[in-house]
């Protein structure tokens with residue numbers, strides 16, 4: 001890619017952003033990302049990364065599009081819901097419209113400990129688009145074990161949160177949260193509701209962080225557990241310095257990866 005190539009024109013407005021530049025764009029074009037779950041979070045992240053020029057996206061999700069998804073999940077329409085299309089298939093079709101040079105690999109499976117290495121072993125960053133803490137703790141174990149950056153996020157009601165996990169440089173998810181929370185304090189979107197605005201907003205943070213990682217700008221990665229509530233207009237940033245617990249994390253200190261074990 002040179003400054004006169006068509007790709008430069010397509011991405012000119014982000015290349016013009018000096019901290020990123022042409023070198024950043026070239027890095028994105030070589031970038032490989034795994035998005036685990038293409039529901040609310042993952043579908044927005046996939047759209048933003050494809051439009052931004054990321055070279056390879058692997059989408060993993062075993063769900064099919066449902067009418068209750070449309071209000072908050074980018075990439076899907078009523079036709080997809082009527083046909084009950086697999087999300088990874090419907091998503092890949094739309095993403096090709098946004099960037100025909102982005103290679104999109106659709107995997108209609110649920111990520112678990114048996115397939116995590118095959119799905120995440122050849123990417124530079126893993127993006128959490130899941131809806132459950134069991135899978136997040138599995139991802140945390142895998143990414144810490146293999147030294148792979150990953151970006152945790154969740155949204156429910158009008159609330160959302162995000163944290164960038166850079167193994168060896170930041171706390172891991174288990175430093176922030178020892179065990180998966182029980183369902184009584186981890187309400188799902190079906191019971192508690194969820195707004196598309198909260199999902200889209202936190203997915204934008206995830207996508208920006210993924211781009212920083214792909215561009216090699218780790219020093220610019222967010223050092224906060226970020227939380228907000230769009231309904232009550234509250235925003236909270238908790239610096240990792242404050243959150244980091246004593247050095248006894250089972251995962252990143254003792255390197256016991258129980259979620260990877262049978």
Ligand SMILES: [Zn+2]
Pocket residue numbers: 171172173174175176249250251252253
């Ligand atoms: Zn840890």
